Amino acid sequence: QGKFTLLRDTRTDGSFLVHHFLSFYLRAGCKVCFVALLQSFSHYSIVAQKLGVSLAAAKEQGQLVFLEGLKSCLDLLFGEEEQPGQPSPLQFLSGSSCDLRALFDFVRVSLSATAGHSWKGPVLLVDDLSVLLSLGAAPVAVLDFIHYCRVCVCCQLKGNVVVLVHSNEDSEDEENELVVNSLCHHSDLILWAEGLATGFCKDVHGQIKIIKRLSLRQAEQDLVQTYQYKIQDRNVTFFARGLSAAVL
Amino acid sequence: LVFTEEDKYGLYSSLLFKYFLAEGVVCGHDLFVASAKEHPANILKELPAPLLDDSYRKELGDEAAAVKSEDFQDSMKIAWRYQNLPKMETSPTTYTKFGHYYDVSKKMSPELCQSVKLHSFYLHEELPFEPKMKTWNMNSAYARLLQSIQRIISQEGFDGSDPQKKQRNVLRIGIQSLGSILWGDDVCCSDAPEDPQSLTKFLYVLRGLLRKSLSACIITVPAHLIQNKAIMERVTNLSDMVVGLESFIGSERETNPLYKDYHGLVHVHQIPRLNSLICDVSDTKDLAFRLKRKQFTIERLHLPPDLSDTVSRASKQDLAGSAKLLSSGCGAMAIGKKHLDF
Numbered sequence: 001q002g003k004f005t006l007l008r009d010t011r012t013d014g015s016f017l018v019h020h021f022l023s024f025y026l027r028a029g030c031k032v033c034f035v036a037l038l039q040s041f042s043h044y045s046i047v048a049q050k051l052g053v054s055l056a057a058a059k060e061q062g063q064l065v066f067l068e069g070l071k072s073c074l075d076l077l078f079g080e081e082e083q084p085g086q087p088s089p090l091q092f093l094s095g096s097s098c099d100l101r102a103l104f105d106f107v108r109v110s111l112s113a114t115a116g117h118s119w120k121g122p123v124l125l126v127d128d129l130s131v132l133l134s135l136g137a138a139p140v141a142v143l144d145f146i147h148y149c150r151v152c153v154c155c156q157l158k159g160n161v162v163v164l165v166h167s168n169e170d171s172e173d174e175e176n177e178l179v180v181n182s183l184c185h186h187s188d189l190i191l192w193a194e195g196l197a198t199g200f201c202k203d204v205h206g207q208i209k210i211i212k213r214l215s216l217r218q219a220e221q222d223l224v225q226t227y228q229y230k231i232q233d234r235n236v237t238f239f240a241r242g243l244s245a246a247v248l
Numbered sequence: 249l250v251f252t253e254e255d256k257y258g259l260y261s262s263l264l265f266k267y268f269l270a271e272g273v274v275c276g277h278d279l280f281v282a283s284a285k286e287h288p289a290n291i292l293k294e295l296p297a298p299l300l301d302d303s304y305r306k307e308l309g310d311e312a313a314a315v316k317s318e319d320f321q322d323s324m325k326i327a328w329r330y331q332n333l334p335k336m337e338t339s340p341t342t343y344t345k346f347g348h349y350y351d352v353s354k355k356m357s358p359e360l361c362q363s364v365k366l367h368s369f370y371l372h373e374e375l376p377f378e379p380k381m382k383t384w385n386m387n388s389a390y391a392r393l394l395q396s397i398q399r400i401i402s403q404e405g406f407d408g409s410d411p412q413k414k415q416r417n418v419l420r421i422g423i424q425s426l427g428s429i430l431w432g433d434d435v436c437c438s439d440a441p442e443d444p445q446s447l448t449k450f451l452y453v454l455r456g457l458l459r460k461s462l463s464a465c466i467i468t469v470p471a472h473l474i475q476n477k478a479i480m481e482r483v484t485n486l487s488d489m490v491v492g493l494e495s496f497i498g499s500e501r502e503t504n505p506l507y508k509d510y511h512g513l514v515h516v517h518q519i520p521r522l523n524s525l526i527c528d529v530s531d532t533k534d535l536a537f538r539l540k541r542k543q544f545t546i547e548r549l550h551l552p553p554d555l556s557d558t559v560s561r562a563s564k565q566d567l568a569g570s571a572k573l574l575s576s577g578c579g580a581m582a583i584g585k586k587h588l589d590f
Contacts, residue, residue, distance in 0.1 A: 013521055015521070038485075038486075039459075040459040040460070069456075070452070070455060070456035070459050070460070071456065071460065073452065073453060073456050074398075074453065074456045074457065074460065077394075077453060078395075078398050130482070130485060131452070131485070131486070133482070134445065134448035134449070134451075134452065134482040134485070134486060135445065135448065135449055135452055136445040136449060166485060168481065171478070171481060172476070172477040172478045172481070173477075173478035173481050173482065174478070175478070176478070176481075176482075
């Protein structure tokens with residue numbers, strides 16, 4: 001309850017973690033607000049079906065509030081004039097406001113309204129935050145947005161927040177690194193998917209570092225575990241380093 | 249969304265671009281060609297002619313048969329462990345039904361070109377930006393291009409908005425040299441461009457348009473001119489597939505004996521991971537291309553055997569250095585630090 005989880009990937013694609021958390025929270029009966037900025041609804045839907053969850057059904061029942069970033073952006077840019085009562089969540093794109101307030105309002109409204117159903121704790125899932133920078137949001141605006149979400153979802157509503165970001169050790173994208181580093185310091189749990197240090201391998205797709213923050217003040221007390229993983233069509237298998245099935 | 253990084257002189261990337269469009273013509277897809285450099289009609293005049301199935305298949309079939317009969321009897325004596333490994337196929341000898349082959353030395357006939365609908369966008373012939381559109385915060389050339397694409401998609405029913413249209417077709421979009429100065433974007437010229445987010449915003453909106461319609465798009469970008477690497481990282485994130493072409497013209501690799509059979513390298517930086525947890529990764533990461541008189545082929549890179557009489561230490565180090573450069577991995581699967589070479 002009230003946890004902020006950061007999903008981070010470096011030189012590989014960590015979206016399998018997003019799919020996992022989505023189906024995990026839906027199966028647990030939580031109310032999920034999914035801000036999907038990079039892919040379409042059908043993409044997530046098809047993968048979720050392989051993992052045993054139906055996104056369409058969850059949406060019908062009101063368990064899942066899905067913001068499809070791509071579609072919302074098109075509606076904003078190509079659609080008719082927006083209705084005064086329903087501002088587009090991605091309003092910052094058209095330049096009328098340079099902060100992500102509208103997006104936050106969308107999140108707050110979708111997770112607060114729980115009349116009629118008793119879902120377990122609310123969850124905010126974002127895929128992925130680095131896209132907001134590409135769309136012109138300032139790093140400070142992104143951090144403010146996350147801060148507001150955290151206060152609202154984690155503290156007030158006692159829910160969880162899971163956010164995916166991309167990062168790179170020798171990245172030249174300073175704005176992105178700024179956001180990622182800042183989020184790392186504020187997270188309770190960091191799941192970091194990385195490429196193997198030895199290069200590409202067919203059987204081991206990467207390694208994942210799980211960093212649990214025991215105390216927000218002292219970094220030495222963090223619990224760090226490392227596993228390697230292989231992604232399959234319906235599943236991801238994790239194993240201890242060096243013990244891939246291909247080797248044994 | 250296929251994002252192609254152009255090679256230095258743009259020769260090979262424009263060839264790849266034309267292949268994409270030619271395939272569209274042969275398959276009967278509608279085409280949308282956008283360019284700020286040359287008029288789309290001119291681009292279309294230069295599409296390679298498709299090879300008639302029968303004659304080419306026969307050629308390929310003959311070659312394959314010849315190869316097979318030769319080394320069928322040879323069994324390896326010294327390196328017998330390698331016998332069990334599948335034969336390395338550099339080029340597709342067993343033709344597949346997917347796609348067509350083209351003859352680069354011949355141009356596509358005008359009748360074939362005209363058999364599909366072409367929508368073109370030549371920047372210098374377009375009307376200026378309509379003032380009634382909302383402020384988009386984007387380079388106006390990009391905005392106009394997006395509007396044009398969106399208009400075609402909705403008018404021609406590629407987004408399924410017209411239920412009466414029984415036959416649904418695919419729209420192939422090709423955008424040439426995006427990001428170059430001709431589009432009014434200085435991202436290729438200066439280290440600190442005026443509006444660095446125009447390109448990424450454009451890609452995001454384009455991605456949205458592609459996702460909601462039956463279309464596929466190839467973009468070529470003179471990436472070697474973009475100084476700001478942060479933009480390239482963001483762009484890679486926003487594209488489904490990123491391929492880079494590196495030609496050997498004018499570089500030291502042209503004379504390097506390793507690469508004497510090839511004209512350049514193909515770097516696959518990212519492959520699409522759509523509708524699935526996994527992506528389709530091929531066995532090898534080292535691809536090179538060459539332009540023969542009739543054909544443009546992409547093959548696995550073969551290091552030629554080291555048959556020189558005087559094998560000096562210097563050349564061996566050179567080989568090792570180049571070999572390290574070869575095995576750089578691809579972004580969808582993990583890549584790591586290259587300090588181990590196998």
